Amino acid sequence: MRYSIVLFDADDTIFDFHRACHHALDVVFPKYGMPNTAENHETYMRLNQGVWDEFERGELTKEALKVERFRRLLEFWGRGGDAWQMSEDYMDALGEGAFLMEGALDTCRALSRERRLYFVTNGIERVQMSRLARSPIKEYFTDIFVSEAVGTPKPHRAYFDFVFSHIPEFTLEKAIIVGDSLTSDMAGGATAGLDTCWYNPKGLPRPEGMELTYEIRQLKELPDIL
Numbered sequence: 001m002r003y004s005i006v007l008f009d010a011d012d013t014i015f016d017f018h019r020a021c022h023h024a025l026d027v028v029f030p031k032y033g034m035p036n037t038a039e040n041h042e043t044y045m046r047l048n049q050g051v052w053d054e055f056e057r058g059e060l061t062k063e064a065l066k067v068e069r070f071r072r073l074l075e076f077w078g079r080g081g082d083a084w085q086m087s088e089d090y091m092d093a094l095g096e097g098a099f100l101m102e103g104a105l106d107t108c109r110a111l112s113r114e115r116r117l118y119f120v121t122n123g124i125e126r127v128q129m130s131r132l133a134r135s136p137i138k139e140y141f142t143d144i145f146v147s148e149a150v151g152t153p154k155p156h157r158a159y160f161d162f163v164f165s166h167i168p169e170f171t172l173e174k175a176i177i178v179g180d181s182l183t184s185d186m187a188g189g190a191t192a193g194l195d196t197c198w199y200n201p202k203g204l205p206r207p208e209g210m211e212l213t214y215e216i217r218q219l220k221e222l223p224d225i226l
Contacts, residue, residue, distance in 0.1 A: 002174075003195070003226045005167060006111060009179030010121035010144075013199050014104045015131055020097025021045065027093040032086060034077070047072045055153060056122070056184055062148050066091070066124065095130030101201075103219040105137055110223050112140035119144035120163055120177065122153045122184060143167075154181075155188025164192075176213070178222065186212060197225065 011017035022041055029036040051069045054060045060068060070083040070090070108117060117140055121128055125148040132138050143166075147153040150162045164170050176195040179185025189196045190211065197214040198206075206212065214225050 001114060001226075003176045004115050005170065005175040006115055006117050006222075006226065007120045007163070007175060007177040007189070007194070008108075008117060008141075009177070009181060009185045009199075010119050010123055010128060012101070012180045013178060013185075014101060014108070014119070014137065015097075015135075016099040016101050018045075019099040020094055020131070021048075023097045023099075024090050024093035028086060028090045031089060032081060043076060044069070044073055047076065052122070056155065058153075058156075062124065062153075091124060091127050095127045096134070098131040098134035100135065100137060101219060107219040107222055108137055108140040111226065115226070116142045116167075118142055118163070118167065119146075120154065120159075120179075120185075121145070122147045125149055154184035155191065157188075157192055160188065160192035160194070176226065182207060182210065186210065197222070 008014050025041050025044060026036060029040065034040060048069045051060060051065050051072070055062065055065045066087045067083050070086040074081045074083055111117060119128070119132070119141055121144065123146060125146040128144065128146050132141075132144060145163045145166070147159055150159055152158045152162075154160070164172075172193045176197055177185055177189035178197045178199055179189075180199045182198065186196045186198050187210070195213040197216060198212045199219065200215055201217055203217060206215065216222060216225070
């Protein structure tokens, strides 16, 4: 067994973030009198991705991120409103969305028989803990490291140093990170010295110059690799 410790990203690797996000928007948009349309959902998703990119680059704090995406959404619509309260309502609804990616439950169940599994996530702590508590997958994970609690996000080296120091008997040679993000998971993990496995269900082209240890299209491929 090459790897005894598996670090999993949460959103869009184990948890279906897009499905959870659309569920939350279905709750929030009608509450605030916003047209609950596919176009408005996509507008939010685009703005949300932008603020998360800024967070990963260290340009926004997590607290600012939570509100800024809704401030920008209201600005885009040309409407006034309480961006902070919209954020609170959205996060409550998002925490209900414990939807799993295809194959996640069976894969984690199989891997946990001989390995220790950990979540490494940039998500918002109250949302991630709520989703994990609602999900049957929780019993297969030893711990979860949320950047909000750690104090610094992936892909920063300080985040990974914290994770490594809080996993008993951790060694780089026995650990691997699995995730969908080329920046926070793959580049961050590689910089920290980890082997990497890119979860790429859409079959996106691999960027030139990026070295990955493994690449998979489906989570069920993992047990054979590890």
